Amino acid sequence: MTTTATGAQLRRDGLARRRDPLYAGSLAFLGLVVLVAAFGPLVAPYPPDAIDFTAIWGSPSPAHLLGTDQLGRDLFSRLLLGTRESLIGPLALLAGATVIGVAIGLVAAWNGGWVDVLLARITDVMFAFPGLLFVVLVIAVFGKGPWTAVVALALAYAPVIAKFTRSIALSELARPYVDAYRVQGASAAHIAVRRVLPNMTPALLGYLVVLFGEGLMSLATLSYLGFGAQPPSSEWGLMVQEGQDGIVLGHFAPTLVPGLAIAAVVVAVNIVGVRLSERLGARA
Amino acid sequence: MLAALRRVAGMALTLVVASFIIFSAMYAAPGDPVTFLIGNPENLTPERIAAVRAEYHLDQPLFVQYWLWLSGVFGGDLGTSFQYHQPVAAIMASRLPATLGLVAYAAVLFTVVGIGLGVWAAVRRGRAADSAIVGATTLAASFPSFVIGIVLVSVFSVQLGWFPVAGAGDGFVDGIRHLTLPAIALSIGSLAIVSRVTRQSMVEQFDSEHVEAARATGMAGGMVVVRHVLRNAWGPIVTMVALVIASMLAGTVVVESVFGISGIGSLLVDAINSHDFPVVQAVLLYMVVAYMVVTTIVDLLLPLLDPRIGTRVKTA
Numbered sequence: 001m002t003t004t005a006t007g008a009q010l011r012r013d014g015l016a017r018r019r020d021p022l023y024a025g026s027l028a029f030l031g032l033v034v035l036v037a038a039f040g041p042l043v044a045p046y047p048p049d050a051i052d053f054t055a056i057w058g059s060p061s062p063a064h065l066l067g068t069d070q071l072g073r074d075l076f077s078r079l080l081l082g083t084r085e086s087l088i089g090p091l092a093l094l095a096g097a098t099v100i101g102v103a104i105g106l107v108a109a110w111n112g113g114w115v116d117v118l119l120a121r122i123t124d125v126m127f128a129f130p131g132l133l134f135v136v137l138v139i140a141v142f143g144k145g146p147w148t149a150v151v152a153l154a155l156a157y158a159p160v161i162a163k164f165t166r167s168i169a170l171s172e173l174a175r176p177y178v179d180a181y182r183v184q185g186a187s188a189a190h191i192a193v194r195r196v197l198p199n200m201t202p203a204l205l206g207y208l209v210v211l212f213g214e215g216l217m218s219l220a221t222l223s224y225l226g227f228g229a230q231p232p233s234s235e236w237g238l239m240v241q242e243g244q245d246g247i248v249l250g251h252f253a254p255t256l257v258p259g260l261a262i263a264a265v266v267v268a269v270n271i272v273g274v275r276l277s278e279r280l281g282a283r284a
Numbered sequence: 285m286l287a288a289l290r291r292v293a294g295m296a297l298t299l300v301v302a303s304f305i306i307f308s309a310m311y312a313a314p315g316d317p318v319t320f321l322i323g324n325p326e327n328l329t330p331e332r333i334a335a336v337r338a339e340y341h342l343d344q345p346l347f348v349q350y351w352l353w354l355s356g357v358f359g360g361d362l363g364t365s366f367q368y369h370q371p372v373a374a375i376m377a378s379r380l381p382a383t384l385g386l387v388a389y390a391a392v393l394f395t396v397v398g399i400g401l402g403v404w405a406a407v408r409r410g411r412a413a414d415s416a417i418v419g420a421t422t423l424a425a426s427f428p429s430f431v432i433g434i435v436l437v438s439v440f441s442v443q444l445g446w447f448p449v450a451g452a453g454d455g456f457v458d459g460i461r462h463l464t465l466p467a468i469a470l471s472i473g474s475l476a477i478v479s480r481v482t483r484q485s486m487v488e489q490f491d492s493e494h495v496e497a498a499r500a501t502g503m504a505g506g507m508v509v510v511r512h513v514l515r516n517a518w519g520p521i522v523t524m525v526a527l528v529i530a531s532m533l534a535g536t537v538v539v540e541s542v543f544g545i546s547g548i549g550s551l552l553v554d555a556i557n558s559h560d561f562p563v564v565q566a567v568l569l570y571m572v573v574a575y576m577v578v579t580t581i582v583d584l585l586l587p588l589l590d591p592r593i594g595t596r597v598k599t600a
Contacts, residue, residue, distance in 0.1 A: 124298055125302055125305070128298050128302045128575070128576055130534045130535065130572075131531055132537075133534055133568060133571055133572065136537075136556070136568070137305075137568060138309075139556065140310070140313075140555075140556045140561075140564045140568075141310065141313040142314070143314075213426070217428045220428060221428055221430060224430045225537065225538065225553055226553070237430075240430065240431070240434065244434065244542075247434065247437055247442055247449075250442060252438045252442075255434055255438075256434065259434055259435070262428055262431060263431050266426045267427075
């Protein structure tokens with residue numbers, strides 16, 4: 001009975017996957033981006049900071065596939081080499097925010113009491129700072145830089161993740177198996193981390209993938225404003241900002257290429273995230 | 285009434301906490317503001333330092349400084365800019381019109397287009413137009429606003445020459461011409477959420493009995509939509525539009541940077557880069573207050589617009 005059920009489930013999943021070229025395409029594109037992040041430095045034809053004043057604002061040519069920027073640096077190489085930094089930032093901020101957020105959310109759901117009240121008050125105050133305003137405040141205090149931006153964004157995302165964790169943990173903790181472990185004498189920490197957390201992972205994962213897209217967009221925005229990555233980095237948001245002066249002169253590539261790269265990755269991540277949460281949520 | 289009072293008190297409390305965070309964060313910042321204030325290192329004599337500290341109340345404890353700042357804010361005194369040596373209130377007053385004009389323009393755009401698309405999708409629900417609208421607006425929302433802005437400038441300002449590249453313009457007609465592209469860049473991301481809420485809220489009405497009754501009387505399709513579906517669907521739509529406008533009041537920083545508009549947002553970026561803390565504090569406070577006040581007003585006004593909300597609370 002169970003085997004046929006899972007078989008049917010698998011067949012249905014397989015069918016859905018075949019009929020979903022958008023999801024498959026996005027996943028393939030993200031795979032390619034990760035490969036570039038890993039091996040880009042080996043493929044890139046030039047170092048990212050190789051300045052060539054004889055080739056400023058160059059058009060695409062066999063020597064420079066995407067042309068060159070205002071300092072004559074090869075755009076293609078900078079795009080490849082910037083991939084790693086553009087992806088590691090959002091990953092790091094999400095890791096930090098997840099550790100803090102999930103811990104607080106689990107404790108709030110388990111204990112209730114003052115932790116729960118404190119979490120509610122913190123999220124209230126955080127919601128008073130719309131958009132990136134809290135992050136801008138942290139950057140105003142501690143100065144700009146890629147790591148300040150990452151830490152500030154992690155702090156801004158932690159309450160959101162905590163709230164989400166709390167809501168799914170509350171329904172998970174109400175299930176009978178939690179009481180069964182309690183009766184057996186398992187410690188609260190053991191039940192929460194080893195038994196409840198794995199059951200919440202699918203729901204959390206879909207949410208985190210969507211948050212990754214948002215984090216990438218926020219970090220690129222901060223770098224564009226000059227608050228995140230600093231020159232000579234080839235982080236994509238910073239590349240957009242540095243190439244912007246060329247627009248008036250009719251040189252669009254140095255700013256549009258990294259800009260569209262950011263947009264493409266965010267779009268692909270969002271498609272994958274939404275499909276993942278649909279699928280994992282349906283199975284849970 | 286009691287609920288309204290509680291809502292206002294809650295807002296006031298959150299604002300006090302938020303303002304204290306904004307103020308004390310600057311207090312905790314590394315580096316001594318006195319060095320920025322005096323500027324020329326040759327003037328750094330002990331007497332000069334003491335005089336500057338006294339002038340800017342830097343010699344007082346944190347809570348006294350906060351109290352002085354807050355009571356100043358209520359009297360319209362936001363302090364003196366470290367960089368320009370002018371009252372912060374005057375600087376902000378000169379920057380506000382550009383930002384408010386931009387937000388107003390963007391609000392008109394996303395309200396008209398967003399609700400229009402939502403209505404269209406709801407009427408054609410389940411057909412090609414519906415999925416095209418939902419797909420296109422969701423795709424547009426995945427583009428960072430600075431990328432949208434740069435694409436718009438490249439195509440419409442530089443290639444086609446239809447719009448100026450930068451600035452806010454003077455006067456109404458010139459202002460409209462200058463602010464069209466920034467307003468589009470600012471509003472595109474909100475189209476998805478506004479059209480989705482409109483569509484959802486209307487689709488729920490389509491299935492209700494009173495709409496079926498109206499159709500049964502032989503009323504024309506368009507009349508049913510306007511008189512019976514849209515009229516009952518307004519609540520969530522108005523809430524969402526107001527929420528988006530509230531966050532736009534604090535969300536013009538990026539678009540102002542792309543289009544070189546000297547509004548409140550670019551003032552904030554400049555102030556952070558030059559460590560002009562009084563200006564940073566004042567702009568952040570303005571943004572938080574604007575956001576909180578608009579969202580609270582919507583919460584309070586909604587029961588007046590739609591009496592069903594008030595009764596639902598009472599019976600609940």
